[in-house]
Amino acid sequence: MMDEAIETAAPRAHTPVHLWIVGVVSLLWNAIGAADYTMTAMRHPAVVERMTAAQMAWVDGFPLWATSAWALGTWGSVAGSILLLARSRHAVTAFIVSLAGVAGVTLYQYVVAPPPVEFRGGASLAMSAAIWLIAIALLLYARAMRAKGVLR
Numbered sequence: 001m002m003d004e005a006i007e008t009a010a011p012r013a014h015t016p017v018h019l020w021i022v023g024v025v026s027l028l029w030n031a032i033g034a035a036d037y038t039m040t041a042m043r044h045p046a047v048v049e050r051m052t053a054a055q056m057a058w059v060d061g062f063p064l065w066a067t068s069a070w071a072l073g074t075w076g077s078v079a080g081s082i083l084l085l086a087r088s089r090h091a092v093t094a095f096i097v098s099l100a101g102v103a104g105v106t107l108y109q110y111v112v113a114p115p116p117v118e119f120r121g122g123a124s125l126a127m128s129a130a131i132w133l134i135a136i137a138l139l140l141y142a143r144a145m146r147a148k149g150v151l152r
Contacts, residue, residue: 013150027082030078052118069103073135074101077095084138091142095139099136109128
């Protein structure tokens with residue numbers, strides 16, 4: 001009975017080389033965000049030393065929902081990358097969670113409580129744009145791999 005179920009299951013699609021490349025590069029990228037999140041939350045001296053008092057006060061003033069959004073964005077993307085490498089269809093869900101987190105923290109940063117002047121400017125906007133573009137691209141990539149049967 002069990003053998004029949006195994007034989008009738010659809011075969012898993014061959015893993016394309018680009019999945020490993022995208023998975024590893026995305027995990028490295030998202031690990032940078034996870035390190036930044038963790039070091040900021042833990043008040044690591046390397047983070048505290050590079051921020052002004054106004055910047056630290058702004059970060060310390062994040063309400064629970066904004067901090068939660070930041071955590072979801074960060075850890076959702078890390079989970080998505082790991083699940084992508086594991087060829088799990090749940091990578092799609094993790095990247096959706098990550099995008100929801102990015103949306104929440106972006107709402108806080110650009111609408112509810114804009115950061116101090118030192119956090120504004122071209123570099124900050126470029127980083128925000130890069131985060132959005134990469135998060136969306138990873139979601140679309142994971143969806144495409146799931147549709148092709150690579151992710152199960």
